[in-house]
Amino acid sequence: MVELLLSEGAEAVVIKEKFFGIDAALKKRDPKRYRIKQLDTQLRLRRTRSEARIMLKLLRGGVRVPRLLSMGRYTILMELIDGTRLSDMQRGSRIPISALRKSAVELARMHDLGIAHGDFTPANIFISGQDIFIIDFGLSSSNAIAEEKAIDLLLMKRSVKPEEFSKFLSSYNPSGKAAIISKLAEIERKGRYQSRTIDSVA
Amino acid sequence: MYPITDKGIVPTKVADFHSSHVAASIRRAFRDSRLSMDEIDAIGYTKGPGIGPCLSVGNIAARALALKYGKPVIPVNHSVAHIEITKHIYGFSDPLAVYVSGGNSQILGMEAKPRHYRVYGETLDIGVGNMLDGFARLAGLSPAWGSTVAREAEGGRYIDMPYTTKGMDFAFTGLLTHAGKMLSAHSVRDVAFSLQETAFSMICEAAERALLLTGRDSIILSGGVAQSARLKEMVSSICEDRGISFGVAPNEYNADNGAMIALVAEKMLRSGSRFDISSCSVDQKYRIDRVRITW
Numbered sequence: 001m002v003e004l005l006l007s008e009g010a011e012a013v014v015i016k017e018k019f020f021g022i023d024a025a026l027k028k029r030d031p032k033r034y035r036i037k038q039l040d041t042q043l044r045l046r047r048t049r050s051e052a053r054i055m056l057k058l059l060r061g062g063v064r065v066p067r068l069l070s071m072g073r074y075t076i077l078m079e080l081i082d083g084t085r086l087s088d089m090q091r092g093s094r095i096p097i098s099a100l101r102k103s104a105v106e107l108a109r110m111h112d113l114g115i116a117h118g119d120f121t122p123a124n125i126f127i128s129g130q131d132i133f134i135i136d137f138g139l140s141s142s143n144a145i146a147e148e149k150a151i152d153l154l155l156m157k158r159s160v161k162p163e164e165f166s167k168f169l170s171s172y173n174p175s176g177k178a179a180i181i182s183k184l185a186e187i188e189r190k191g192r193y194q195s196r197t198i199d200s201v202a
Numbered sequence: 203m204y205p206i207t208d209k210g211i212v213p214t215k216v217a218d219f220h221s222s223h224v225a226a227s228i229r230r231a232f233r234d235s236r237l238s239m240d241e242i243d244a245i246g247y248t249k250g251p252g253i254g255p256c257l258s259v260g261n262i263a264a265r266a267l268a269l270k271y272g273k274p275v276i277p278v279n280h281s282v283a284h285i286e287i288t289k290h291i292y293g294f295s296d297p298l299a300v301y302v303s304g305g306n307s308q309i310l311g312m313e314a315k316p317r318h319y320r321v322y323g324e325t326l327d328i329g330v331g332n333m334l335d336g337f338a339r340l341a342g343l344s345p346a347w348g349s350t351v352a353r354e355a356e357g358g359r360y361i362d363m364p365y366t367t368k369g370m371d372f373a374f375t376g377l378l379t380h381a382g383k384m385l386s387a388h389s390v391r392d393v394a395f396s397l398q399e400t401a402f403s404m405i406c407e408a409a410e411r412a413l414l415l416t417g418r419d420s421i422i423l424s425g426g427v428a429q430s431a432r433l434k435e436m437v438s439s440i441c442e443d444r445g446i447s448f449g450v451a452p453n454e455y456n457a458d459n460g461a462m463i464a465l466v467a468e469k470m471l472r473s474g475s476r477f478d479i480s481s482c483s484v485d486q487k488y489r490i491d492r493v494r495i496t497w
Contacts, residue, residue, distance in 0.1 A: 032410075039403060119369055199492055
């Protein structure tokens with residue numbers, strides 16, 4: 001069978017599959033040769049389980065994520081989303097404001113369930129017709145603290161235009177929003193997130 | 203070189219050592235290279251990052267020579283120099299750089315407008331080298347540095363360790379604390395092995411993620427910890443699997459050295475960078491992403 005690669009990440013690949021006649025996406029975590037076997041097996045197993053558990057929790061909480069179809073030790077089979085990534089729209093035209101607002105609502109709902117996405121960028125948001133889908137929970141954490149939620153905002157902020165982010169933020173209304181926003185400001189003051197002037201040369 | 207005994211270095215003593223040896227080192231460099239002062243175009247020195255008192259010794263020597271002989275003085279970023287010398291040896295034009303040393307651990311690449319090294323991911327607490335040195339002290343290994351840990355780790359068995367990556371960032375203090383606790387129940391060999399495997403795997407995962415996101419065709423490994431045979435093997439296996447080139451300089455260029463500073467000073471000079479001698483200071487925390495790349 002020819003495998004159709006949908007996306008390739010550092011720790012997993014997603015390929016197109018058929019599941020009882022319908023199109024599905026199979027996310028699988030293949031071994032990494034640089035890691036010793038015990039560590040590699042343990043990480044792949046732990047991450048696959050955690051991702052599936054988080055997707056289920058999000059589905060039950062009404063967040064728009066792909067439905068789970070089946071699961072293996074290192075694989076998750078899910079509904080294939082037929083749509084466009086927000087990051088692809090960014091390249092062509094601009095992101096529709098409605099899509100930004102809907103993404104913000106989904107993120108707020110996710111945060112209210114105690115889950116931080118961990119890699120919340122336009123590449124992990126799909127637009128399918130009028131609907132928004134959030135994908136890829138490989139870096140997500142449950143029982144997330146304000147800092148982890150703030151990092152979701154930070155990644156979004158750094159991926160879109162300032163005016164797009166302010167539209168996004170006005171529709172992002174989770175509980176504890178103020179604490180999350182002040183954490184965001186705190187993170188931006190440290191490390192490489194600081195706006196930094198590059199040395200001038202005489 | 204400063205004699206490293208069992209526990210590592212004392213910063214002020216190293217600075218004293220530098221100041222009593224700097225003149226002789228410069229004289230020896232002239233003798234070995236058979237160059238005279240007339241043939242020198244400019245004086246490069248390390249602005250940072252590094253240990254303050256040690257940086258000051260180099261800074262004072264460079265400014266003294268520059269004033270005495272009327273040469274331009276060029277402040278060089280130490281991290282840029284580690285990366286540039288590896289690029290120079292391999293001839294790679296735009297690699298992903300994995301820079302690992304005592305105080306730093308970063309995944310970087312060159313970006314435009316203005317040209318500079320962007321940090322894609324980095325340690326959120328301490329550098330991997332300092333973490334390994336810290337473990338060596340906890341475990342009573344001597345001399346307390348990474349290569350001793352590496353030797354001790356040979357033939358060890360894996361025990362569970364906290365693995366902390368956050369996207370392209372990673373953190374080491376939790377790992378170090380956990381490893382310290384494990385010493386009471388496990389052999390130093392097994393803990394050293396597990397610590398090293400976990401730390402290096404975290405760096406490799408971040409590097410592979412940055413590689414896929416930025417689509418580069420080569421990886422270079424540089425900095426003091428790039429002398430680790432195990433880390434070289436791991437990063438090289440990523441490159442093999444992805445069909446891209448791998449470069450790591452000979453150990454003498456991954457240990458701190460003056461050649462890499464001279465190389466970058468020359469690039470800066472040729473691309474027209476000039477500095478007012480009174481502005482040539484040191485900066486212990488001189489971040490690589492502040493440096494404008496002019497060549």
